[in-house]
Amino acid sequence: MQPKRNTQPPALALIALGANLNTDTDSPAQTLKKSLLHLSEKGVSDIKTSRLFRTPAFPAGSGPDYVNAAAGFRWSDTPEALLALLHEVETELGRVRAERWGARVIDLDLVALGDMLRPDAQTQAHWAALPPERAAQELPDRLILPHPRLAERSFVLVPLADIAPDWHHPATGLDIATMLAARPAAERAEITPIPWAGQDAPATSAQNPCSGLVFRGIRG
DSSP states (O other): OOOOOOOSOOEEEEEEEEEOSOOSSOOHHHHHHHHHHHHHHTTOOSOEEOOEEEEOOSSTTSSSOEEEEEEEEEEOSOHHHHHHHHHHHHHHTTOOOOSTTOOOSOEEEEEEETTOOBSOHHHHHHHHTSOHHHHTTOOOSSOOBSOTTGGGOHHHHHHHHHHOTTOBOTTTOOBHHHHHHTSOHHHHHTOEEEOOTTOSSOOOOSSSTTOSOOOTTOOO
16 A cells, blocks of 8 residues: 555745764765755755854764754655655765764754644644753654754754744744744854855855855756
């Protein structure tokens, strides 16, 4: 029996990208760029990208600084299918899942898919309220959407504010811009734009402030 596919109109998928380890051939910035190219080659189109940012490792002292970005595109299949695709790209780029919140060569997190609330509001709220020390040790046994730690992570919110500042959390009603404004100013100040691989400077075009880089083979 074929798995049931989602027949709803394509929803906006929001993806958080991060890396803080070199591979044998690439820097973290190059690996993030490659991850988007891999998605494009697998049929994901019209990808909108944020600027690239350098951020302190989380938790503090856990490794080298990260490079982070966000990407958004329309997705018509299930969230489970998208998560499987992201994991496939991570594996192709050398990701080995060992230590939770540890250093890594690539991390592609499914942050949100439209206004989808999975599996339900109560479960989502439970994981969102979990203390950090427990969140570092406990893993949910199912996909939670939106990402339960979204509102407390400036390194995710800052890039998302480039591409989807008006996206609203389906449980809290807060948009990305509001969630980011609620984070401590010192925390936000630690996140600084840097060039994407192949650029000389961070993208600052007033005509296209939501795109950090136009990738060859990626439309939009």
